[in-house]
Amino acid sequence: MAVDAVIIGLGYVGLPLAEEATKAGMTVLGFDINQGVVDALNAGESHVDDLSNDDISDMIKGGFRATTDESEIAQAKVAVICVPTPLSEDGGPDLRAVEGAVDAVARNLQPGMLVILESTTYPGTTDEVVKPKLEAGGLVAGKDFHLAFSPERIDPGNAKFGAKNTPKVVGGYTPKTLRLRLPSTATSSTPWCAPRAPRRPKRPSCWRTPTATSTLPWSTK
């Protein structure tokens, strides 16, 4: 069965995002390598402070389910990567979980899929680490599939700002990716540019100033 989105990494970032996507009417699959997390979620038990067991039950009623079977990623129109990036010994982000998640997506990448990296990392990761792995099977970013980076800004425990109303910056490869990511009802004008733009010294012309908080950072509509 096709799903609108697969959220990869069901922790403090991925689970609230999965909840908002489910509330927005999307069919959402959660993928995690931790069998205990997956089993607990499918049993209606939350392991993050911002979501209660009732919230998980509501998600399940809305069609959400979790899996450790990476082949199910192939069913999704959108894949959002929310895996950990702890500090490595040299002070930079440890990208092993990101690389593992991207490899899982790459093995299941389908033409037309939108892949979004949300994990915290350094500028250039999408270009230099994610894109080559995804293209290894022959599909080309911006042509055969869509690729974006939207660093997560959630503040767990914050009663005022959560996954629904925290503005997000999204960097993508093509205008087509912009159209894919904008929900049809969105009031947001989240800044949009090529993934490597933050490295540029001048404000790129394609940046716009946010005028409202964003809803979901992507949509399949």
Ligand SMILES: NC(=O)c1ccc[n+]([C@@H]2O[C@H](COP(=O)([O-])OP(=O)(O)OC[C@H]3O[C@@H](n4cnc5c(N)ncnc54)[C@H](O)[C@@H]3O)[C@@H](O)[C@H]2O)c1
């Ligand atoms: N938690 C925050 O406050 C916060 C805020 C902003 C940004 N971030 C960033 O968001 C990212 C995710 O953080 P988090 O707090 O949600 O982490 P977390 O530890 O709460 O959850 C991560 C989940 O990813 C799973 N995972 C690990 N490797 C995987 C893989 N290869 N494939 C599938 N699942 C995998 C883990 O089992 C875990 O359930 C990190 O880059 C973090 O820096 C976190």
